[in-house]
Amino acid sequence: MAGLSPSERRLQKELMSLMKEPPPGMEVDSDKAEQNLNLWTIHMKGAEGTLYDGEEFQLQFKFGPKYPFDSPEVTFVGNNIPVHPHVYSNGHICLSILTDDWSPALSVQSVCLSIVSMLSSCKEK
Numbered sequence: 001m002a003g004l005s006p007s008e009r010r011l012q013k014e015l016m017s018l019m020k021e022p023p024p025g026m027e028v029d030s031d032k033a034e035q036n037l038n039l040w041t042i043h044m045k046g047a048e049g050t051l052y053d054g055e056e057f058q059l060q061f062k063f064g065p066k067y068p069f070d071s072p073e074v075t076f077v078g079n080n081i082p083v084h085p086h087v088y089s090n091g092h093i094c095l096s097i098l099t100d101d102w103s104p105a106l107s108v109q110s111v112c113l114s115i116v117s118m119l120s121s122c123k124e125k
Helices: 006-020 030-035 108-120
Strands: 026-028 039-045 056-062 073-077
Touching: 006 026, 006 030, 006 108, 030 039, 039 108, 056 108
Parallel strands: none
Antiparallel strands: 026 039, 039 056, 056 073
């Protein structure tokens, strides 16, 4: 890993962790992420027993050069953007940990779990 910036080393470590132990119903497109460490696609299935059960979504994570001190930009992309009070029609997600409540202690995995939780707690579309 010689020659990698601290941000890239952190992303490499998180990518390996996510590939080894992804959150339930999630899978990182490791080929794309390995080609560009700053742009990841994560495939996500709606949690069982929720309004989104059986649906499939794609999340795009964009990491800036100051990651993990700056939060990643996370959006839903593709043909199926969930209808949800905290998801705009353009795929942008309104979630406090992606803005003011971000901390370098958080990870891609914790963001994924927060998004699953956000969708799972929705009672109506």
